[in-house]
Amino acid sequence: MKAFVRDRVVPFEKDKRWTDHGPTDDLRRELNALAREAGVFAPHAPEEYGGQHLSHIGRAAVFTAAGYSMLGPVALHCAAPDEGNIHLLDVVARADQRERYLRPLATGTVRSCFCMTEPAPGAGSDPSLLQTTARRDGNDWVIDGEKWLITGAEGAAFAIIMAKAHGDGTESAATMFLADMSDPAIRIERTLDTIDSSFVGGHAVVRFDGLRVPAGAVLGEVGQGFRYAQVRLAPARLTHCMRWLGSAIRAQEIATEFARRRTAFGRPIGEHEGVSFMLADNAMDIHLAQLTIWHTASVLDRGDRASSESSMAKVICSEAIARVADRSLQILGGLGTTRDTIVERFYRDIRAFRIYDGPSEVHRWAIGRRILTHGGN
Structure with a gap:
């Protein structure tokens, strides 16, 4: 997956079909065809539709690799909202609804x-x-x-x-x-x-x-809409974390390489503590997000609702990944404000991550309420 995204997907990041309103359907279909050819298309989908029906732990590995490029989840057909809708329909839909809606969605025929x-x-x-x-x-x-x-x-x-x-x-x-x-x-x-x-x-x-x-x-x-929403939202919050973690890893790589070769005041900027400390903080935030994702995925895989765990993961990961994007852009200096690297685009998109699927403040409120009423469980 890492090799596919790096070698086949990243070159499309300069494609004019990636617009301010997202990639076009024409670009999506071309990327989907490449993923099918490579045997990595929709690995989370039910096996009856050609997927591998990965566990949440399995998705953590694959979706993080996909997120190395913002076009990676689009290519693999594991981007929002389709990935979450595939999961919801797989759990809730009747047989006729599976055939009419889930099959074409899981196979990438429609969005x-x-x-x-x-x-x-x-x-x-x-x-x-x-x-x-x-x-x-x-x-x-x-x-x-x-x-x-x-x-x-x-x-x-x-x-x-x-x-x-x-x-x-x-x-x-x-x-x-x-x-x-x-x-x-x-x-x-x-x-x-x-x-x-x-x-x-x-x-x-x-x-x-x-x-x-x-x-x-x-x-x-x-009358069961809110209950089904939780079926969708707890895993969907976590898959957002997985995908954006891949982008944070990429941003850190770009910033690290720049810090090795860009010089200032007689030495590579990475040798100055102001920059090296930011790289170290990035590494710790990436590590924290990775461990949080793995833990929450394991809770979901054992059949628990993971309400508190998914809320904590959403806050921890969205804020840690935002810090990584911010520091990476800062290390790049003027270059970071341009689209000569992907970091500027990461920075803007990751800012929205702290709002959708529940803003940090609402998750903190929900976690606090559970602590007061149930001791945090």
Whole structure:
């Protein structure tokens, strides 16, 4: 995996098809073809669809290697949101839904999106503020609402939509629905200009105006949406950590090589303590993030929910990796502010990592609450 990403994927980092709104689908398909040719495509996918169904520990090794380039997860088809949606559908979807949605997604034929986050006053860090509604009408559900920061919506074949279900014996019960993005009742209002640029399709504002879906479009059971969200989110937080750790390792390598050859005041800058200490701190943050990922992966692999562990991993890794990116850019000096190296792009994308999948402050609050009520478990 390391060799594939270094030798086959990294050369595409200057490709014009990597836009400010993420890699294009044309670039994604070309990279996917290379990964298939190399035998490394979608290693996390279920075996019935050609994947290796790796354990969380296995994913930790492979996804970190993929993250050496921001295009690596795109090539391997293990980037968000598709990787998390593959896991969710594998756990929750019925047989017919697996065939209609999971098979084409797991094999990379299509992309998907996960429609949860809403603009204020809707659901963001607090999912209980969910505003999107699903009203029962005969044998159908009618969905209305607005979502935003929906990753990969532009060009996605289908969406997993979180909405409050009304009717069918339930009131205001969070429920997941599957819907084809080609439905005219789904409108992509705009693609947002964001600090990050590594996700295919970017991040969009999506509106549902009277979207009618059949009863069979419910993913899992009515009213169990928040429970299924945890099935998806705890592992997805960790896979973000894995991928970005690979980028931190790359940034450290670039900074180290520069510190060896760039001279100032009569010696290579790496021999000055101001720089060597930053490299040492980077190494310790990378080590800390790696151990945190391995531990949380082992907890998930033994079948535990890992709620606290995944929250701690999200905070520890997002902040440690951000420090690595910041120090690496600082070591590079003026070069670090340019796109002559990939570090500038790492720096911008990794900043967003401290916000999505739960900002650090919310995870700290959740961890603190568990400590007070359950002693931290």
